[in-house]
Amino acid sequence: MKRRDLLSLAALATLGACSSGTGKPTFSHRLRIPDQAPATTGPDGARQFALTLQTGRSEILPGRSTATWGINGLHLGPVVRVRRGDRVRIAVTNRLPEASTLHWHGLYLPARMDGGPHQMIEPGATWTPEWTVDQPATTSWFHPHPHGRTAMHVYRGVAGLFLVDDPAGPPLPSRYGVDDIPLIVQDKAFDGDGEFTTGGFGGTFGMLGDTVLVNGTAGARFEATTSLVRFRLLNASNARVYRAGFADGRSFRVVATDSGPLARPVTTDRVKISPGERAEIVVAFVPGETVVMDSRGEPARQANDIEEEDFDLLTVVAAGRLAPSPAIPAALGGGPPPVVPPGARVRRFSLSGSEINGRDMDLARIDEVVPAGAHEIWEIDNTTYAHNFHVHDVTFRILDINGAPPPEYQAGPKDTVFIPKKARVRLSISFGKYTDATMPYMYHCHILRHEDRGMMGQFVVVAPGTESQVSRTLATGH
Numbered sequence: 001m002k003r004r005d006l007l008s009l010a011a012l013a014t015l016g017a018c019s020s021g022t023g024k025p026t027f028s029h030r031l032r033i034p035d036q037a038p039a040t041t042g043p044d045g046a047r048q049f050a051l052t053l054q055t056g057r058s059e060i061l062p063g064r065s066t067a068t069w070g071i072n073g074l075h076l077g078p079v080v081r082v083r084r085g086d087r088v089r090i091a092v093t094n095r096l097p098e099a100s101t102l103h104w105h106g107l108y109l110p111a112r113m114d115g116g117p118h119q120m121i122e123p124g125a126t127w128t129p130e131w132t133v134d135q136p137a138t139t140s141w142f143h144p145h146p147h148g149r150t151a152m153h154v155y156r157g158v159a160g161l162f163l164v165d166d167p168a169g170p171p172l173p174s175r176y177g178v179d180d181i182p183l184i185v186q187d188k189a190f191d192g193d194g195e196f197t198t199g200g201f202g203g204t205f206g207m208l209g210d211t212v213l214v215n216g217t218a219g220a221r222f223e224a225t226t227s228l229v230r231f232r233l234l235n236a237s238n239a240r241v242y243r244a245g246f247a248d249g250r251s252f253r254v255v256a257t258d259s260g261p262l263a264r265p266v267t268t269d270r271v272k273i274s275p276g277e278r279a280e281i282v283v284a285f286v287p288g289e290t291v292v293m294d295s296r297g298e299p300a301r302q303a304n305d306i307e308e309e310d311f312d313l314l315t316v317v318a319a320g321r322l323a324p325s326p327a328i329p330a331a332l333g334g335g336p337p338p339v340v341p342p343g344a345r346v347r348r349f350s351l352s353g354s355e356i357n358g359r360d361m362d363l364a365r366i367d368e369v370v371p372a373g374a375h376e377i378w379e380i381d382n383t384t385y386a387h388n389f390h391v392h393d394v395t396f397r398i399l400d401i402n403g404a405p406p407p408e409y410q411a412g413p414k415d416t417v418f419i420p421k422k423a424r425v426r427l428s429i430s431f432g433k434y435t436d437a438t439m440p441y442m443y444h445c446h447i448l449r450h451e452d453r454g455m456m457g458q459f460v461v462v463a464p465g466t467e468s469q470v471s472r473t474l475a476t477g478h
């Protein structure tokens with residue numbers, strides 16, 4: 001398998017001062033920890049946040065300045081952290097040079113608050129969604145969703161984490177920045193001037209960079225000060241798939257999938273995450289050690305033709321003395337394996353090059369009408385190369401992949417799933433209570449090139465019994 005060093009040649013040339021004698025970059029840059037967005041309390045008790053999408057320039061490679069986009073900052077966004085039950089109100093102001101949106105990926109809320117392609121925010125404008133947080137603890141995130149432009153907006157750096165804490169959830173390490181560490185993983189390509197390459201949006205998969213940033217940091221180093229550290233991994237890349245683990249092969253425990261805790265911790269030594277997916281892992285360290293978190297391609301590369309190259313992600317240096325961490329509970333509160341409800345409706349989706357069921361995305365077309373509260377089976381048939389599949393509004397469980405149950409660490413609640421080439425994946429989906437016959441949610445491939453090219457569809461959730469009255473055509477201003 002091809003071994004790819006972390007940094008491109010252009011990047012390496014500027015990293016001379018940080019390179020060891022072997023010519024490999026050393027991981028000497030302190031891992032950036034995104035700020036937590038401050039909240040105010042509204043007159044109705046809501047927790048209010050203000051997020052501003054903006055442009056900037058950042059020093060990512062030493063001595064180089066890169067044009068970046070961010071939220072409340074020059075590159076990437078702050079962490080929005082709320083508790084289950086909170087009323088949340090977020091003023092999103094667009095100071096980018098073009099219209100965008102901010103979508104709450106993984107959050108359960110009414111379609112008009114979702115931040116999809118129908119909630120465009122013009123430059124200079126502010127959009128203020130609000131909703132009551134009613135879902136288990138999750139590591140979710142937010143990113144733009146303007147139809148046809150999502151890849152570029154996310155690639156430039158508009159993305160941030162949205163964490164929901166559940167007071168009734170399992171006690172896990174939760175001291176932010178100490179033993180509760182977000183890891184936003186994104187690949188980039190730099191040109192000779194140190195700018196993000198923007199020529200890479202074409203081809204089958206679109207942008208595949210050769211430099212991996214974690215929280216916007218290239219060559220990141222994190223100092224562990226506790227014996228257990230919880231890492232919240234988010235694949236916020238345009239197309240790359242990672243198999244994250246450690247260079248020394250150590251095992252760790254997976255405690256949560258995209259949208260909530262697993263039933264119990266699952267011990268493994270690699271977690272595979274495709275764009276949009278999250279995994280929370282708890283890793284044990286011994287005092288004084290240094291270990292590299294890396295991504296290593298599937299040994300047989302089976303089922304994935306998004307070339308899985310090898311990358312180092314992060315160096316963890318454990319302090320000489322580590323504060324003891326409380327034990328991880330044996331039961332985490334996630335539900336048992338899903339059962340297929342008898343008589344559940346089955347919807348079939350066939351994925352081809354950039355179409356779903358033979359059609360490109362049309363903002364004026366409603367593809368599916370779902371009754372509120374329904375429990376359905378969605379069967380995704382991939383006829384071509386690798387894709388993935390993300391559904392707004394819901395949490396699902398993977399029933400099977402080519403007839404076999406998913407790896408145990410993917411058995412928890414999810415909203416995004418990798419679909420290997422030529423594979424069939426069945427999902428067990430529970431739909432929620434929010435209805436709106438004239439505002440759809442999206443389902444799509446989260447490989448952003450594919451999404452932008454139209455590998456996306458729209459569904460509305462309506463009051464049960466009203467499905468046949470729903471208009472399949474939307475008036476749309478976009």
Ligand code: C2O
Nearest residue numbers: 103105276390442
């Ligand atoms: Cu993360 Cu429809 O997106």
Ligand code: CU
Nearest residue numbers: 104105106392
């Ligand atoms: Cu989403």
Ligand code: CU
Nearest residue numbers: 387445447450
């Ligand atoms: Cu795809």
